Amino acid sequence: MSTPTPGHRDRRRVHHEATRREILDAAWANARENGLAGLSLRALARTVGMEPQSLYTYFHSKNALYDALFAEAYAELLSRQRAAAHPDPQVAFTRIAHAFVHYCTEDPVRYLLLFQRTVPGFTPGPDGMRSAVEVLDLVRDILARLGIGDPEALDVLTAVLGGIAAQQTANEPGGRRWTGLTDRAVTMFLREFAPDR
Amino acid sequence: MSTPTPGHRDRRRVHHEATRREILDAAWANARENGLAGLSLRALARTVGMEPQSLYTYFHSKNALYDALFAEAYAELLSRQRAAAHPDPQVAFTRIAHAFVHYCTEDPVRYLLLFQRTVPGFTPGPDGMRSAVEVLDLVRDILARLGIGDPEALDVLTAVLGGIAAQQTANEPGGRRWTGLTDRAVTMFLREFAPDR
DNA sequence: GTCTATAATCTGATAGAC
DNA sequence: GTCTATCAGATTATAGAC
Secondary structure, three states: OOOOOHHHHHHHHHHHHHHHHHHHHHHHHHHHHHOOOOOOHHHHHHHOOOOHHHHHHOOOOHHHHHHHHHHHHHHHHHHHHHHOOOOOHHHHHHHHHHHHHHHHHOOHHHHHHHHOOOOOOOOOOHHHHHHHHHHHHHHHHHHHHOOOOOHHHHHHHHHHHHHHHHHHHHHOOOOOOOHHHHHHHHHHHHHHHOOOO | OOOOOHHHHHHHHHHHHHHHHHHHHHHHHHHHHHOOOOOOHHHHHHHOOOOHHHHHHOOOOHHHHHHHHHHHHHHHHHHHHHHOOOOOHHHHHHHHHHHHHHHHHOOHHHHHHHHOOOOOOOOOOHHHHHHHHHHHHHHHHHHHHOOOOOHHHHHHHHHHHHHHHHHHHHHOOOOOOOHHHHHHHHHHHHHHHOOOO
16 A cells, blocks of 8 residues: 555655755855855755755755754754753853853854844744754843842843853854953952942 | 046045045945844945946946945044044043043944954955054053053053943943943953052 | 746846947 | 947756656
8 A cells, every 4th residue: 555654654754854854054164165144055955965955855945044053053052051061050150151152153154043133034933943942042041140130230130141252253253352351351340249248 | 638637636535535435425324224244235335326347437446335334434533533632631430431422432433443353355455444543542552641651551441441331232232321431441451450549 | 846948037247339 | 438148157046757
């Protein structure tokens, strides 16, 4: 019969996922090479050994591909932030700050996709948005554990850490001139916003 | 004779400059509409009422056009920074900070061109670079007048102010959520870096 | 799921007439 | 300095055979 057994479906699904993974990896590589907006489905297909049209089996549009990249990048950031957890809030805060800056600067293209509106027609979908909100909630929690409830503090913090990442990425990719200032920025921030010191 | 009189040359030069100006203005508008990397010579030519090929009389390549945009944007930033001068260094510093943040956020595309490496093949030429260095020198001078000689201070400052602009531009273009924190960021910065207080 | 074929359109850039 | 004509590609996306 033409109805596949469950075994068939599983193997097919596994293969589908693997190919999808391969395409996403190649997409990151292509974007790093040619710029985020310069990502081309043709070149992408060639590196995975496919005809360009076959990509549409896995992503029904170029924006859907950007969307998948956005979502997986934010999910990865979230898991890095969680891995930076620590019982001492002060230590946790420093670790989170470093994890964030490191994550942003280790891949400039990923940074642009997540934090700069640089792809003309693209707006992230609900999956990516969810992770983005979770990342922010996590940071808010740490601040609360440090006795910092001021909502302005969170905005200043994202500006400072994002600014370090942005400067490093734009002016000296791969270097340490700005990322090396993270500890200093953290003390500066705490001196301004942490209570009683 | 075929040699034009000085009068001819002048009129021709004036007309050339005017057309060039018109093209640059249209280029900014086009970039704001379609994204910086999405700037198209065809569309640009159409809005100035020209055939696309005629643009090459004024800019010998697309990168040369980007270059001109970059240079004029940095020159404008420099003149704004100079306009923010003030005998009291403390006041001058605050004014410079606000001028910078305001300049960055009033045109997101211009911000991306100047401070984010977002156009794949583009590297700014010597004209733009000169203005960029001058802007930085001006800020360094103000810091020196505040008694801040630490070179790390300048890098932290560009990160903080650039970060405010980046967050505002990416997350709430046209709003005041981050730019409204400029004064607070300035005090935070001075508390960390200014001597004896 | 992958292919061929192709639509429909865009891209930056050059040569040469006027 | 502007035009016509054109090159030599690129782009995303769809239809339909196998």
